Amino acid sequence: MLSERRLEVLRAIVQDYVGTEEPVGSKALTERHKLGVSPATVRNDMAALEDEGYIAQPHTSAGRIPTDKGYRLFVDRLAGVKPMTAPERRAIQNFLECSVDLDDVVARTVRLLAQLTRQVAVVQYPSLTRSTVRHVELLSMAPARVMLVLITDTGRVEQRMIDCPAPFGETALADLRARLNSRVAGRRFTDVPQLVQDLPEAFEEAEDRGTVTTVLSTLLETLVEETEERLMIGGTANLTRFGHDFPLTIRPVLEALEEQVVLLKLLGEAKDPAMRVRIGHENAHEGLSSTSVVSVGYGSGGEAVAKLGVVGPTRMDYPGTMGAVRAVARYVGQILAES
């Protein structure tokens, strides 16, 4: 068990290192922090912290830098979440309030988050798994061609073009549209399959039944596909402030950012709305081993429908970043609830 003072030393090391980006030595520490002890004592504490694996020396005879384990302890026990100031909160709210549609909300959120944290921001679109169908629209484009438009309660719209096996009349189309909507409007995505399975039987013509089946399968396909989350990223220019040894550090990060799958995993598969910090190697994806991810769920009601977060160097200002992420998530939730 580490003594109170040693934790204090660790905190000081993390803070200094985050600030200066340089290994911090015992003398500099006592000068910048009121630890009340001499450098020699701090050296002993540092040796102990190093034995425990919380800090490390990049080279012999250099200062210490925190390890992933050290940051972990810092985040868990030594640092709180730094709340946003009132003016900052107001600015966030104002900025998000003038969004015109869902895309715009997400785009603004990304920009905001990137600016506040000066890191790379990632925002997942509100998930469709928990959302409901608001309306299904069918439009005749050509005799044997129908466009399917799906509108969700989160304001998302998806469309698909369908080639029908046979021409489909306007009246049949209107009929199908009405039947479809009366069954699925307001229902959850997951309930849709069983609600529509007997729909083809309502049509007398064999050809129409074929078309209806085609339309339904496209609808179900769309539901499944769009349940996969989309996301938006921004602030990649902040990667340039990452570290000194550029190409090697930045490359895998940029690559990871282009892989939606990786990013989604990064934000955390579980729909756990709590804030989560993953430090360095805690991110399964190698190449992100020198980055940390701060993510949190956000949602329109009480429940989280998606996640957002930032990706930055392990050497980041955790309290500030966590504060910004939490605040943005809260206000995005509000905006979504209002619309």
Add this chain to the structure above:
Amino acid sequence: MLSERRLEVLRAIVQDYVGTEEPVGSKALTERHKLGVSPATVRNDMAALEDEGYIAQPHTSAGRIPTDKGYRLFVDRLAGVKPMTAPERRAIQNFLECSVDLDDVVARTVRLLAQLTRQVAVVQYPSLTRSTVRHVELLSMAPARVMLVLITDTGRVEQRMIDCPAPFGETALADLRARLNSRVAGRRFTDVPQLVQDLPEAFEEAEDRGTVTTVLSTLLETLVEETEERLMIGGTANLTRFGHDFPLTIRPVLEALEEQVVLLKLLGEAKDPAMRVRIGHENAHEGLSSTSVVSVGYGSGGEAVAKLGVVGPTRMDYPGTMGAVRAVARYVGQILAES
């Protein structure tokens, strides 16, 4: 006027420099290219080329590298467009063909272009300025709340939520929907304003007229807003292969890539479908002064509806890049025309 051989020397310099990324000297040139003359002669030619501003020395007593002007000449007169091989063309076609919707087409195009050129790819969504309205859908969400869905012939769908000044009945809504569609379906965006301006008069109730006016203004607003182009970028990881002096080169590029406006300008405002190469300082935006942009229009029919291109270092393989860009544009056009 430069002699034939001097042009040949310039071509050799560009090719070698693009390949090796190192200043190229007279001796190396004669070894790698069959110029039929001695290094000394080449040196004289190089001196002449330098006088004319086509090449430069990074330091005294170093080899030469092409200037922007040199690349310009190379692109205009010395290099053709390197066509894709048959297997490559087939691969492009196959990859694009399995797209499911417009977003997917654009996403695939970006990835393809980035992979083929190993550079940053930018693809503009098909423009709405020349496109027509396929359908306008109005959905009642609440007594005084209507959702407007606009579907274009390029397959794009936009939606807006509208708060009405007064409750609006289902029948009035159906009436408005029918009138609206009969007027604007199939018409160009630019024609819509005058086609709908007298619509409110068709409604007797003053309250309804207010709502109709609100709906119409939202529709027009959407048309205008969405005429602004959206775009998608990819392959940013390729930026790491940019050059040696990293942070300084890459930073402004990443920043520029986040600014839609800048990017749109980069692709070229004019709807000129011809392939265009902008080299270094020819890009108005400073910070992109060491990058070149190869862009070309693409379209579903004969006319270009949008542009796509790649952004890379001025030291890029112009013939290959131009070939890839042209090929991709052609096939995207085909895919769009089919759907």
Add this chain to the structure above:
DNA sequence: GCTGGCACTCGCACGGACCGAGTGCCAGGA
């Protein structure tokens, strides 16, 4: 007008010396 030769320039890589921040250890004191 091309060529070979020659003197010159300079960036770069290598290696030694120096400096200083930082460490570990130890003996002495509260």
Add this chain to the structure above:
DNA sequence: TCCTGGCACTCGGTCCGTGCGAGTGCCAGC
């Protein structure tokens, strides 16, 4: 028992001098 000041030691970073070699410009000769 814990803290402190002192001391010897380590070693990365910087500076400097040297030598090498690629590359240049110029010139006389073919």
